[in-house]
Amino acid sequence: MVPYIQAKNLNLTFRPKNRDPVTALLGLDLEASQGEFLSLVGPSGCGKSTFLNVLLGLLKPDSGDIRLNGNRITGPGQERAMVFQEFGLLPWRTVQANVELGLELKGVAAATRRQRSAELITLVGLNGFEQHYPHELSGGMKQRVGLARALATDPDVLLMDEPFAALDAQTRDLMQMELLQIWDRAKKTVLFVTHSIEEAAYLSDRVVIMTARPARTKSTIKINLPRPRDYEMRLSAEFNDIKARIWETLKEELMTRSAGDGS
């Protein structure tokens, strides 16, 4: 059977003007099945975000093959949506108008848009803030808008690029729990990029550990913890074992990375 998401031998090199070329992806292979929660961890700057952008259709790989449900990805599409790291909200649009962005571009009628955005604003708990502008919201609220916007077009695949990195620890814990609840109900396939081993272990079905740049997959760790997961689970010995295993694998890459930085 063909995997739901399949990346084969992806290569991508950035060639900025007046700078040395940077190879971000080198023969990257990755697979994910439908409805799976997959996390990508790796040294910072290793090319995880680049991979998400390729999957989103914003970046074209130099060579290799990337498919969703057997169809080659050549550009953005309605079956995929991204939650951006720094929220990426349009500052001149209200919460409601931000949530409706994807629907508007899809050509959905205003009345339907309104109804759908109201549902999602309720889902992420932002009732009463529909007419607020992004600068009037806290970080956690902004990312809730980002999540609602990504869910508005009802995509099959949700791409999340360090979505909670800019949030404080407590807001982050809360958002993780809410994300799990939403994922459990909506049954999306999620590709989640993070720096936090704990976050990856807590949320995922599988954690893919990437090498230092250029990115390849180093190994995959299956998380066999029961669902639904709760915060208390994070205190169990089992959970800590998993974290230790991820850390062991990641450590070597972090060493390579810091050795590389010295040059």
Next chain:
Amino acid sequence: MTRLVNFYTEREHYILGGGFILLLIIAWESVPHLVALPRALSLFFTTPSKVWETFYELLVRNEVQAHFYVSATEFLLGLGLAILFGLPLGLIMGRSSVMDAMFDPYVTALNATPRIVFLPLLILWLGLGIWSKVMIVFIGAVFPLLINTYEGVKNVDRVLVNVVRSFGANEWQVMKMVVLPNSLLYIVVGLRLAIGRAILGVVVGEFYGATKGLGAMMARAASAYQVDVVFVGVAIFMAVSLIFTLTVKKIESKLTRWRPEAVKSF
């Protein structure tokens, strides 16, 4: 008493500002009453009340209106043309590196040159009628608009462009949803500069070569030692400039409702 204090503290800014203006006008008015001006000097001197009288006379004779009409026409046509050319060109140059490379030398060279140097040529080619002034206003106003629009487009947040692209936006939709709203504030600032340059163009153009218009009226009055008439011109230009500045400021704050307060006032 406390009510009086409250009344004052609430409006202190306006009372002090307006009061100081009033004080200066009174001082100016009283100069001839306090000191005896020599005859030669009194030829160049006037008082606010005399300026007001002259203004009233010119109004009754329908003279100010006629000159004002000519100046306003030159201003509006020149500024309109500048907006018509400057905005689209700025947008296109900001988005397309090819157009940028093609037009940039002209824009840079012409913007660095004082616009007034073209005035003799324009008068030679277009005559003493309104069109030489329309052109000088256009040349003055088009560059601040173009350059500010260009800067606004260039400063667009790449993340936001990617966000709308990821939802399937085409180049036109990227323009409408991200580039234009992002540039609006730059454009309004450009407009404010352009209005200043346009008024300057009208004045200098009419000083130099015109038979009608407020500038021409002032130049003729000055050579005939009619200081009151010159002041009438000054006052009208002052009032017009002030009205425009305040209007644009209003538009600016309307457009930036989505911005945090601290950034709004600059």
